[in-house]
Amino acid sequence: MTPVEALTQPSPHARSSPAITDTAGWFGLSGRELFGWLCSPAGATAATGALLCPPLGEEEHNAHETFRILAHRLANRGIVSLRFDYHGIGDSTGRWDDPNRVDAWIQSVTDAAEVLRSTGVAHVVGVGMRLGAALAATAAWHGAVEFAALALWDPCSGKEMLRQGMARRPSEVAPPMGAVDTPGYLYSADTVIGMQSLDIGTLPTGPLAPRILVLGRAERPIPRTLTRRLSGPEVTWGVAHGQAELLDVPMTDSITPEQSLVEVAEFLAAGAATPPVELVNPMRQSLRQHTPSGSAFTESVVSLGRIGLFGILSKPEHAINAPVVALLNVANDRHTGPGRCWVNASRAWADHGFTVVRMDQSGTGDSPCHPGQAFGTMYSRHWLxxxxxxLHSPVFGDTPPVLIGLCSGAYSAMEATLVSRVDAVYAINVILHSKTTVRFGPEGDPRRLAARPPTRPFLALSRKWLRPGNLAWRIYRQLAFWHAPASSLDRIIRRGTRVVLVMSRNDGRHFRESAYWTLTHLWRWRRDGQLSLLVDDAVDHPLMTQEGQTWAMQSIERDLLQQYG
Incomplete structure (x- = not known):
C-alpha cells in the first residue's frame, strides 16, 4: 500500500475542489478482485470512510453518476469513500452467470469494507441503493461489516427487483426455465433462488447499525415486514425523492435526485468527530487475470488524450499481430457496455490474442468533462x-486501430475514422441522422463530417408534423443522395477503412433506402470486402435483449477472427 496518489480524475461535480482525488483500480483477495474508485478528500486525510453499495442490473447503469456525485460530496465533507463493482459485475473479476451470485455479492460488500478500513479510517459508514441496500444490511446482520451508520436508499427485496425488471423486459423470447430476463441482464435460475431470499424485512432480529436512515418511495407502498424490522429508535424514515426520474426511465433521461443526495450526505457526515489520519491507498492500477482456457492477460487503468479519457486496457500475454480494438461507450453510460457485454467481449477477445481497450468519451461514464461541457450531453461536439x-495515445501503437461502438458510440467512431487512420469500424445500430448534430444547434460544429441530420426546412416541418416531416426528408434524400447516410460510408471507404454495419432491420433500412447508393455502390463495396452489412431481427437497438447482445457480439467476433485471427 502506498500514499494516495496517481490517476486523479477531476470530476465535473468537484471543480471547486481540485484537490479531491478519485483513484481507480482493483482491490481484494486473489481470485475475487473487485474494481472500484477510492475518492479521497483534500490532503488525503480522513477519519471516516463511506462504503457506497450500488444497485444491480440496469439500475446500476442509471445510478452510476449519482454515486459518483455522492462520493465527491462526501469528500468535500472530509470523508473518504469507496464505490465499487460487485463480483462478476462491471470491471470486477468473475462473470455475471457464475454460480452462487448472491453469496458472492454479499462477500463483495465485506471485502470492500475491509479494504476501506485498511486505508486507516476509524469509522465506516455505508449507503446502499435498491438491492445494494439489502446486500449491505445482510452483510451487517451477519457481523461481517460493522457500520457506524447505514443509509438504506429506496431499499428493495430480491423478489421485488426481479418482478419489476421482468415487467420491463424488452425481449419476446422466453428465458430458460427458472431464469428471469430483465433489460440487459439475465438472472439464472440459481441466482433467482438466491435473490428470492434476499430481503431486509425478513432478517432475524439483530443490530444493523447504531444509526439507520431509510428513504422509501412515496409513490410505492412500503412492505410491512420492512417497517416492522426497521422500527427501532435508531431508525429515521424519510422520502426517497426523485427515484422514478433516476431509475424508471431510459438511462439517457435519468436525472440525479438532488434532494435525496443532500440528505444522504448529511446523514453519513453526522457524527464524524475523530481526528483525521493520513490515508493509504490499497488500489492497484493493473491486474493479471486468466481466461477460462487458461490464457493470461493483464487489465490496466489507462488515461487517454490530453483530457484524460478513462479506459481499461485488456492486454494478452501472447498478443497476435492485429490492430488494437477500441470499444466506445454508448450514450452517457460507462465503458462496460449494455449488459456488461463490452467487458465480456474484451476478456474473450484477449483469449484470442487481441489487445482491447474499452473507454468513455468526455462527459460520460468515468471520464471528465471539458470546461463548460455538461455531463451526459449526447453527441457532444467535444467528442469530435x-x-x-x-487514438494517438501509446496504447494504440503505430498500427491503425479497430473501432467498435453502439449508436452514439458508433457515430463517434465514424467521425473519428474520417480524420484518423482507422483499419476498420464496426458500427452497431449507428444513427447518422440525429437532430442533435445539426450545425445550427447547441452541439453544432462544422467538423461533423459523418452526420446526416435533416436540413433546417425539414427539421421545422417535422417539429410541426412529425411523421409527414420525416417522410418528406426521406423522399428528399432519394434525390439529394449526398444527404443519405450511405454517403458517409462512401467517404469512409474512400479513406481505406473497412466498414461493418451490425444492425437491426429497422436501423439498417437507412443505409439501403437510397436507390442511388443501393444500385451503384452498396453491392460493389460488399463484393470487394469494403463493407459488410450484418442485419438480423434478433438485434434490438440498445442491445437490451440477450439474443441481441449474443448475435451482435458473436457476429463481430467471427469477423475479427476472420480478418485478423
Whole structure:
C-alpha cells in the first residue's frame, strides 16, 4: 500500500475542489478482485470512510453518476469513500452467470469494507441503493461489516427487483426455465433462488447499525415486514425523492435526485468527530487475470488524450499481430457496455490474442468533462476532438486501430475514422441522422463530417408534423443522395477503412433506402470486402435483449477472427 496518489480524475461535480482525488483500480483477495474508485478528500486525510453499495442490473447503469456525485460530496465533507463493482459485475473479476451470485455479492460488500478500513479510517459508514441496500444490511446482520451508520436508499427485496425488471423486459423470447430476463441482464435460475431470499424485512432480529436512515418511495407502498424490522429508535424514515426520474426511465433521461443526495450526505457526515489520519491507498492500477482456457492477460487503468479519457486496457500475454480494438461507450453510460457485454467481449477477445481497450468519451461514464461541457450531453461536439486525439495515445501503437461502438458510440467512431487512420469500424445500430448534430444547434460544429441530420426546412416541418416531416426528408434524400447516410460510408471507404454495419432491420433500412447508393455502390463495396452489412431481427437497438447482445457480439467476433485471427 502506498500514499494516495496517481490517476486523479477531476470530476465535473468537484471543480471547486481540485484537490479531491478519485483513484481507480482493483482491490481484494486473489481470485475475487473487485474494481472500484477510492475518492479521497483534500490532503488525503480522513477519519471516516463511506462504503457506497450500488444497485444491480440496469439500475446500476442509471445510478452510476449519482454515486459518483455522492462520493465527491462526501469528500468535500472530509470523508473518504469507496464505490465499487460487485463480483462478476462491471470491471470486477468473475462473470455475471457464475454460480452462487448472491453469496458472492454479499462477500463483495465485506471485502470492500475491509479494504476501506485498511486505508486507516476509524469509522465506516455505508449507503446502499435498491438491492445494494439489502446486500449491505445482510452483510451487517451477519457481523461481517460493522457500520457506524447505514443509509438504506429506496431499499428493495430480491423478489421485488426481479418482478419489476421482468415487467420491463424488452425481449419476446422466453428465458430458460427458472431464469428471469430483465433489460440487459439475465438472472439464472440459481441466482433467482438466491435473490428470492434476499430481503431486509425478513432478517432475524439483530443490530444493523447504531444509526439507520431509510428513504422509501412515496409513490410505492412500503412492505410491512420492512417497517416492522426497521422500527427501532435508531431508525429515521424519510422520502426517497426523485427515484422514478433516476431509475424508471431510459438511462439517457435519468436525472440525479438532488434532494435525496443532500440528505444522504448529511446523514453519513453526522457524527464524524475523530481526528483525521493520513490515508493509504490499497488500489492497484493493473491486474493479471486468466481466461477460462487458461490464457493470461493483464487489465490496466489507462488515461487517454490530453483530457484524460478513462479506459481499461485488456492486454494478452501472447498478443497476435492485429490492430488494437477500441470499444466506445454508448450514450452517457460507462465503458462496460449494455449488459456488461463490452467487458465480456474484451476478456474473450484477449483469449484470442487481441489487445482491447474499452473507454468513455468526455462527459460520460468515468471520464471528465471539458470546461463548460455538461455531463451526459449526447453527441457532444467535444467528442469530435477527443477520440482522434485519444487514438494517438501509446496504447494504440503505430498500427491503425479497430473501432467498435453502439449508436452514439458508433457515430463517434465514424467521425473519428474520417480524420484518423482507422483499419476498420464496426458500427452497431449507428444513427447518422440525429437532430442533435445539426450545425445550427447547441452541439453544432462544422467538423461533423459523418452526420446526416435533416436540413433546417425539414427539421421545422417535422417539429410541426412529425411523421409527414420525416417522410418528406426521406423522399428528399432519394434525390439529394449526398444527404443519405450511405454517403458517409462512401467517404469512409474512400479513406481505406473497412466498414461493418451490425444492425437491426429497422436501423439498417437507412443505409439501403437510397436507390442511388443501393444500385451503384452498396453491392460493389460488399463484393470487394469494403463493407459488410450484418442485419438480423434478433438485434434490438440498445442491445437490451440477450439474443441481441449474443448475435451482435458473436457476429463481430467471427469477423475479427476472420480478418485478423
Amino acid at each position: 476532438y477527443d477520440l482522434p486525439e485519444a
